[in-house]
Amino acid sequence: MGLNTTHHFYEVNSFDSFPLKDQSVNLIVTSPPYPMVEMWDEIFTTYHKSISTNLKKGEGDKAFEKMNKLLDSTWAECFRVLTNGGFAIINIGNATRSLVGHFEMYSNHSRFIQSFKKIGFDILPYIIWRKPTNSPTKFMGSGVLPAGAYVTLEHEYILILRKRGKRLFNEDEKVRRRESAIFWEERNKWFSDQWEDIRGARQNLQQTAARKRSGAFPLQIPLRLILMYSMYGDIVLDPFGGTGTTNIAAIISGRNSIYFDTDKDLISSTHQTMKESLTPELLNEEVNKRMTQHISFCDSKEELFFKYRNEYHHFPVKTNQEKHLRLLKVQQIKAFKNHFKVSHG
Numbered sequence: 001m002g003l004n005t006t007h008h009f010y011e012v013n014s015f016d017s018f019p020l021k022d023q024s025v026n027l028i029v030t031s032p033p034y035p036m037v038e039m040w041d042e043i044f045t046t047y048h049k050s051i052s053t054n055l056k057k058g059e060g061d062k063a064f065e066k067m068n069k070l071l072d073s074t075w076a077e078c079f080r081v082l083t084n085g086g087f088a089i090i091n092i093g094n095a096t097r098s099l100v101g102h103f104e105m106y107s108n109h110s111r112f113i114q115s116f117k118k119i120g121f122d123i124l125p126y127i128i129w130r131k132p133t134n135s136p137t138k139f140m141g142s143g144v145l146p147a148g149a150y151v152t153l154e155h156e157y158i159l160i161l162r163k164r165g166k167r168l169f170n171e172d173e174k175v176r177r178r179e180s181a182i183f184w185e186e187r188n189k190w191f192s193d194q195w196e197d198i199r200g201a202r203q204n205l206q207q208t209a210a211r212k213r214s215g216a217f218p219l220q221i222p223l224r225l226i227l228m229y230s231m232y233g234d235i236v237l238d239p240f241g242g243t244g245t246t247n248i249a250a251i252i253s254g255r256n257s258i259y260f261d262t263d264k265d266l267i268s269s270t271h272q273t274m275k276e277s278l279t280p281e282l283l284n285e286e287v288n289k290r291m292t293q294h295i296s297f298c299d300s301k302e303e304l305f306f307k308y309r310n311e312y313h314h315f316p317v318k319t320n321q322e323k324h325l326r327l328l329k330v331q332q333i334k335a336f337k338n339h340f341k342v343s344h345g
Helices: 038-047 050-057 060-081 108-119 171-179 184-190 208-214 220-229 245-253 264-277 280-299
Strands: 003-011 025-030 082-092 095-099 102-106 122-130 155-162 235-238 256-261 330-335 339-344
Touching: 003 245, 003 264, 025 220, 025 245, 038 050, 038 060, 050 060, 060 082, 060 102, 060 108, 082 108, 082 220, 108 122, 108 155, 155 220, 184 220, 184 280, 220 245, 235 245, 245 256, 245 280, 245 330, 256 264, 264 330, 280 330
Parallel strands: 003 256, 025 082, 025 235, 235 256
Antiparallel strands: 003 339, 082 155, 095 102, 122 155, 330 339
16 A cells, blocks of 8 residues: 655634634644743734733733633634544643732643534543643642642643544545554553653754743644544644644554644744655564564563454464554655655555
8 A cells, every 4th residue: 555645834813713614624633832831922912912911910810711712713723624533632731820910720621522522522531631741840839838739730631532433434444444443452441531651851853942932732732633543544634733743643653744833933843854864774662563563562462362463564463453554654755845745654
């Protein structure tokens, strides 16, 4: 099986309408600006000037709601462009903030869920991504004195939404779907409501400076989600593209991707960095890792544990659905002005 994918980069207002047709995207994976987290204040105040006034006056609830209303328009567009039966997956954390001497938590994940429900998404069980820190200064407040410290937020949410309707597959898509299967042991680990094995560390595939400007999530988050909720050749959209983490994950996994962002300089920096640093050898490290991990899993089990053998790679597999699983690798990546073309095989 040979496969060609394209990966486009666009400067758009992510809080406005998208330049995409209805039902043109199979999967959305994104980590948006977090309302009430200070590093993203500038983005929100650019589009709603009164937010800055609210923050200065200590009107946290008003600022919080205005930030979320901006994002509501993004979620409505996500619903429009998503295919029936398609998934939208949003990584979001709650925020803590002191305004005019008043400390409070702002529950982004619950506000997001309210919005998604109104728009028409089906709300599915979500994942809690735990990313603990060992820093001795992570506790806020007076530390060991009773009633003097605050519980630290050491997790974020991965919200999983589905657009109602059934996705239909033609004969070619049925083949690609079988070849896009994940391993039995991956299924058991990934489809859990708590992830603790992915840390919020810097990725070698991304530049440090751009990460600070975008708050990018680690590569393993979108990569795993793309493998779970899409198949080879699908179109993946990230409306808050940042450092291109979702696009890199899409390249690795043999999906097409679309990148939106409002920051022209960040888009240029991300595209240039990907152009200079992404090679087939680097991208295929993740594919090799999956292969190695599966072989190690096979070695840890008795031969009778496996009932089937994969038709392409010839290693043993647990289920009949894994017989047609194919691990495609990047063969060539070509950079153009605002997109990449990638061949897989």
